[in-house]
Amino acid sequence: MLFNSLQFLLFFVIVFFLYWFVLNKSLRKQNLLLLISSYFFYSCWDWRFLFLLVFSTFLDYFSGLMIFRSETQGKRKSWLLISVLVNLGFLGFFKYYNFFAHSAADFLLLFGLKANPYSLSIILPVGISFYTFHGLSYVFDIYNRKIEPTTNWVDYSVFVSFFPLLVAGPIERATHLLPQIEKPRHFDKAKAIDGLRQILWGLFKKIVIADTCAGFVDQLWGNYTHYSGSTLLLGAIMFSFQVYGDFSGYSDIALGLARLLGVELLRNFSYPFFSRNVAEFWRRWHISLSSWFRDYLYIPLGGSKGSKWKRARNVFIIFIVSGFWHGASWTRVTWGFMHAVFIMPSVLLNTNRQYLDIAAKGKLLPSLREFFSIIFTFLLTTLALTVFRAPSLPDAFHYIGIIFSRSFFTIPQPLFKTEFLLLTVFMAIEWLGREEPYAIAKLGQNWRTTGRWSFYYLLLFLMYLYSGKPQQFIYFQF
Secondary structure, eight states, rough: TTSSHHHHHHHHHHHHHHIISSSTTTTTHHHHHHHHHHHHHHHHHGGGGHHHHHHHHHHHHHHHHHHOOOOSSHHHHHHHHHHHHHHHHHHHHHHHHHHHHHHHHHHHHTTTOOOOOOOOOOOOOOTTTHHHHHHHHHHHHHTTTTSSSOOOHHHHHHHHOOOTTTTTOOOHHHHHHHHHHHHHOOOOOOHHHHHHHHHHHHHHHHIIHHHHHHHHHHHHHTTEEEEEEEHHHHHHHHHHHHHHHHHHHHHHHHHHHHTTOOOOOOOOOOOOGSSSHHHHHHHHHHHHHHHIIIIIIIIITTTTTTTTHHHHHHHHHHHHHHHHHHHHHSSHHHHHHHHHHHHHHHHHOOTTTSSSOOTTSSSSSOHHHHHHHHHHHHHHHHHHHHHHSSSHHHHHHHHHHTTSGGGGGOOOOOOOOHHHHHHHHHHHHHHTTTOOOOOOOHHHTTTHHHHHHHHHHHHHHHHHHHOSSSSOGGGGGO
């Protein structure tokens, strides 16, 4: 059940009506409705994996209680290890078994030893990487005495499985979301309207930007050896917009849906394509994952303390793990490695905290230095995403090799005319709204009502014009 489908619209309308007009006087019943709705939503993907979600939820709920109640540090650590090992065990089995098996066979082949790895026809449970990290952050925070465990099973289950964020994030923290679930919520018309506006922008990103780019990207990758370097560069740029429109679009829809239900989720994107270096990019891209790795991996490893060698080691660890989180393939691991290389100068020169505000804040246009820094950072991240998209490392190197061949200086094949105009307008809107939580949050507030609604109807018309068969969101596979 995709966000951009009529089935989901019907589902959400029913949930919204029951939530605010039937059960609005009982927090307990509202939360029970959210839990049942979330489990139904997840069952629409594959009902068999609902049992895995429930088991993972119970494991972390019980582990949290036992960590808190244990009188000795040894027992606390034992329960933490049980939660971590079981969670990562399930994640490793479903997501990484075949990768490790075939990688081990390839490694043995280097020494002349032939192995026939046993492959499993495993279906990856949708959202497993996200809800696993929800639960792990909860037990980590209890172990570190940042929070106390909840004794309400329903409340905790809603925290883990809240349907707007269940299958593709943002990755929430118990310190932020759980208190909202435990307290009464009241309908706020202004927040609801704001939520609808963010949903509209998210759907536009997904349907008009991401899905349109996806068609051309797939066409190029299907036969990339027959295209010029200049055309493949445009294809790589289109993939950057596809991933951004797809994933940030999902996040916008999730945040808007949650706001309609009186819940504020963590922001997941903050205009990453306007970053002036790679360090800033990662403060603005998939923020909930970046902060998760920072708090639960990078800082425990020592963070930025210690020698430059240790800082470099820690950076490479978190980016390689991040790449591995994104998928069981060497292309994803290489993507993470590339970002570690790109960010390393900032880390070693202590300039990784150089850009904390948005580019050209309070100004219409950036300076020349900011402009070229933004372009350079975008091209670096696009290069890495080319490896991310490739079906294999040889394909990635071949694709990039063609880009840097003599054919780079030819005129691109006329594949993207109207679409590049759309991307230009899209980025102009994003730039003008870059100081807001999402691009159209304040756009048109000073316009006449007819002008503002004409803009909204134009977005709806473009979504209708570019809509076809609903496409899955990219991050569902993670």
